[in-house]
Amino acid sequence: MSIALETTNLGKRYGFSRRWALRECALSLPAGRVAALVGPNGAGKTTLLQLAVGLLQPTEGKVRVFGHSPFEQQREVLPRVGFVAQGHPLYKGFSVADLLTMGRKLNPNWNQQVAVERLKAIDIPLNWRVGRLSGGQQAQVALALALAKQPDLMLLDEPLASLDPLARRNLLSVLMGATAERGLTVLLSSHIITDLERVCDYLILLSASHVQLAGDIDGIVRSHKWLLGPRTDTSAIASIHSIIQESHTNRQTRLLVRVNEHLFNASWEVHDAILEDIVLAYMGQTMSYDAPVEPPTLQRVRKETAL
């Protein structure tokens, strides 16, 4: 299977403060996946996406899109990448039709029909000025432009932020359609994981400028478990498995662990974890403040007996 986006030891520093926005980023996103890029604000999500589209030059390391450097080889990479920046910037004085004309004139693989049908499906008149459209409609227009470019990799920075729940669902299903039809690879950032869980099959979790977790969502969910047991020392568990989060009450200890080997310990009650818990636990690990982590929603998972 080919790799759509690959980074090795990728790092980016900004400005006079030379602050690292992203560091030691090693990823490999297989083609055809729909990947969620999640993390708290300022974790480096936008930086990673802009590095991937070539708006940014890496400070160190490499980023490759279908084997090409997005920054050095814009001519090879740009026609294959659809990009919707945060806040979906558009020329406000243009009509929607003008934007489509622009897209047609600037992109070799442009498919006018894709854009027109998409806009018709969501009732956006082509002769309207972009400035007259609502924020959500503008986001839809930006997505239509990116789709009509017929890219192989779609990079979306917070595409859901200005959409109502119905529009979110609609946008995600359009993306799913495109992946199924054309083998499109999607990487979309968000800090809301619940929306993404239904459509994404790959997760990249950024926090504190580092990749905390990256991989197949099924695999991630399967390899993380809640352990409930009497209050004891956790070093025995920690020697084999990785403890992501632990909390104690007087009588009970609750652990979220990444299971590295076969989990076998009769004194612990094992529960499945849901993606949101896992994501929040990883974020909590690296956040500067102690984010209160919700108790695991045990009623939603099947209770397992110790293996």
Added chain:
Amino acid sequence: MIWLIWKQHRFEVLVIALALAFMAVYLIRDGLAIGAAYYQVVHGTSVAACQLQQNPSAICSTLQANFFDTYEDPNFDLLPPLILPVLVGIFLGVPLLAREMEQGTFRLIWTQSVTQRRWLLVKVGTQLVITLTVFAIIGAIATWYIAQNGIFGGSGWDNFDVVGAVPLADMAFGLALGIAAGAFTRHTVWANAVTLFGYTAARYVIGVWVRPYYLPPYSTGLFDPYQTTPQTLPGKQDWVTAITWTDHTTGQTLTDDQMRQACGGPAGLFRHLPSAPQPLNPFSCSHAQGWLQTITWQPIDRVWLFQGIESILFFALTAGLLWLTYWWIRTRVS
């Protein structure tokens, strides 16, 4: 790309075109009037004929006095072209990048299938072609305007900034400065201010401090105008770049204040070249103080050479600014 440029910048292009039309109308109208007055035959003679023959007759003095009263400073009409580069910088240059950055649309346009280099090249190239064409037209009209009278220096040093290649280079520089200011400040208002002050400062520094020294000026050397007249003196059309006074005994160059203190009024010292006929020798005070004069100048036949040097200088600045802008948007803007 051209479609996009027209779509985005048609308003600015129209403003520039209007300014061009306005200036052209003014210059042509006044040029025609001046030309007509200059060559108009009154009582068998004209201002042109009087000037040519240096005729001291009464009719000539009246004609010339009338002409100068009416067209006291015909170069006034040439002022608007001087500020046109700033207008072009602000109206065309600044929005090119500043507006894209203010609205975040550079992330839209740079992620279509066109590379940043090509985008910038086509945009800047189009604007350069438009503005240089506009100013070539203005320049041609200005040259014609200046030729309408034979006494205001023609296309010599007096109109150095208005004729030839220099205004074209100024225009390119104004545009590039606007573009670069937009890229670096990322805000239209700031970029406008930078363009206005930057252009004025660059023009002033180069026009006043650098231009006199493109080639070593001719000089009279030290002499005492009370006693001697140097063999070579600047002609009427030459550009007198400096008249300095040196204290004979100390070798120091004198300031205006020093001279004013020692000799009372500066009239005789500053206003007249030694060749000018004077009823009284105005240099008796400077002679008594032991001061010596130096006159330096650039001859009229260097005008086109200097034009060449200065346009190359400004075109080089333009290229430098555009390269810097490209480097900046490529590596520092995301």
